[in-house]
Amino acid sequence: MSETSRMGSGRVFPALPAHTDPEVPFAATWWGNAWIRALEETALDQARLARGRAYAREGSVDTITVAPGRVVAYVHGSRPRPYRAELRLRTLTPEDWTRFLDVVAADPAHIAALLDKDVPRSLAAAAGRAGVQLLPAGRELAPSCSCPDRGDPCKHAAALTYQTARLLDADPFVLFLMRGGEEADLLDELAHRNAQETAREALAGGGDVRIQGAGNNGPVPPAPTTPAAPTTPTAPASSPTEPTLPTEPPLSTHPAPLTGPTPLPGTLAREALAATYRPPLPPPPAPPSRPGDPPVLPATPGAPDPTALEFLVTDTAARAHAYLLTGTDPFPSAMEPWHDAVRLAASHPGLTGRRTFSRQFTELAASVDHTPKELARAAAAWRQGAEDGLATLESPWDPPAGPFDRARGALVAADLPRMTIHRNHLTNAEGTLQLRYGQDGRWYPYLSEPGGEDWWPEGEADVDPVGALAGVFEG
Template identity: 50%
Template sequence: MRRTFEAVPARTAREGEPFADSWWGRAWVAALESLSMDGARLARGRAYADEGKVAAITVTPGRVVAYVHGSRPRPYRAELRLRAFTDTGWDTLLGAVAAHPGHLSALLAKEMPHSLTDTARDADVRLLPGGDDLDPSCTCPDHGRPCKHVAALCYQTARLLDSDPFVLLLMRGRGERELLDELGRRNAEHSARERPAAPPVPPSLPAAEAWADRFLPPLPPPLPVPPHPDRAPSYPDLPGARDPLGLDHLATDAAARAHALLTTGRDPLAGLTPWQDAVRIAASRPTAGLTATTRALYRELAHATGRNTTDLARAVAAWRQGGAEGLAVLEEPWDPPAGPFDRARPLLAAAGFPRFTPRRNHLTHPDGSLQLRFGPDMRWYGYESDPGADDWWPRAAPQHDPVTALDALLAGDAVPDPEDTPSYVR
């Protein structure tokens, strides 16, 4: 119910150019000019408006106020009052407007159709003011009606009305949100009244009775499950269309999930966090000789999850090593209970390996280049780092035996890349 508009900067007006662009803005100017008997004051007020001497304008029901800079250092407080509609007037106007859905559409587009003012006039409500509606006042010593400061305010208000006719409706007593809510409600009620009555419902009977004496043949056997999901269609790169790479990825991923559900009854995404799903998506792409497409995918997934591409690449290696369990081994150290973890060091020593240093679920080689991590699934995951760098990367497939896991790590049995894996396995 109170709107304040920033001061409009000065502009250079052309000779004979109307001050307002819209017909309703010009109607406001016409009301101002019909109020005045002194053309010189109006001309001076218009010049003040063009020169940007009108400060911020505040509009409330029935009132427009602004400070206007004149010839003295201290600005004058110019005010323009006009009559706000009564509740009865608003009820009459809104009822008439609701009967014309086009009026609401025009207002939403910041337009005021001529038919809206005609509707208001037919409802005996004058929406646009006349000269007798405006009541000016100013703190300046000039007793003109209006003085040049109020005239400048009026001209500048016409510009506000050009851009938003709801300013005029606020002057008349109702804010934009209140009006739109009320018009929406009244339009719905009006449409409901005009909607034809629903046809009578035909008589019905229970389904059991309808099918009681009907023979139904047995259902055909289900189709065989394909060995792998079909390839996604190719999407052209059209101007303004969605990213074809993104569409291809979504279609491929949806087909793979559907195939997994059909063959295993389990959704690969069930229970995954956004970060785990981002790692799963990146891991489904080949990284042997990273392509520009895969690098772009890594950048987008890392940005979307608040990580960097190195974090994502490391997590992808863990996912390929052991899926969600492998990622948890990378990111979540834990304290294993006594048992297999405690027996690992003697087994490694018996196999001729040096003494590994334990820390939580980690066993680290003395030179700091190899590490075994014990997972909650009771498997050993191999990790490798440059000596002393503490930059651990998953390297080998997990094993249930620590000696076998270390042998695989030393032999360089890397986690397979999807590029080398058949599509039906991927």
């Protein structure tokens, strides 16, 4: 198995259904439970684990992508935007894989068990004695998440861990893929070792050499040969008797070829082009309910950063999905770079933040000559009201008399704090709460630490100032 083949593109698993019965464990196999223990025994906060189990039982984990060294999924929490959770673990070296395959090939029962999607404890123990650790141990399982929670792990990464245990239960080759081994490559290598062993045994016994290959279901054990029955020579006594060759097994003992995929309905191109009548095209499929998740791309020397590519793919998918639903691009290409950077920071689930910023977020801010904090504040304003929300943050103005002047009276009538006026801003006496009147006629709530004058957009904009403040208090 080559090093290139081990670094495959991975497998994508659709979101698992809810696991609502709290009495039923997440894992039924010993290796699935060992995977969970690797997380639980090193977790620093049992409350976060409990919340992660609840998220997993509710089906909050989206499509799971498994690739060598990593497991990635978007996890829905209490906020509308999901967070990107990731689990990382060490991949095995080529030498590790050689020792592991030698251990498997040494016992036919181990081969049969793997083909039945089973990992005997004896196989894991034998691999361990050979220096190959299949399941994560200690703090080898490294969780991370795009959420602001610095817990180890946070509840989103914990939810992904519990759901991944269900994948391992169904198919232990998922574990081998995490360690860097593709299922097809593993089975091919086992078939190769099996064929070599069969050839050695045949040569040692002086019999025929029959090298068996691997079908779609993995390595095929060598077919036993039946000694030929003695025959009576028909030639004259003076003639040498011809040796009798062993009888070949009947053709029916060979595996039946697998059929190909079921063809899709349609018309062959040669038939359609040969006729003068062109049948109408089928109606386009309905657009999906949400954009798809980006693939997990391998880190290849000399190639672009896979995380940056994933970020751009996510944004492109969101724009394409919006175009399918509305027929127009919601974000014009003429948008200036600063506004486009703010839009990206506001819409990408992996870039949200306020006090802690990822490397991608920092690089995005630097590309438009702003600090990460400035970009985070602007992104929060964009989430309040897109370009109108950003303009309300960046451009104070003097509104005409009318709704703005009546706002203070409406706040007093609702028993809300009395506020002072400065241009289009209404601020409470403590300097912690502010309403900004936008040129789109909506009120944008802001919060700050007392006396800090560090105003951040908080909550949703509303045409009613009382409604805008009520949303902040409720949140």
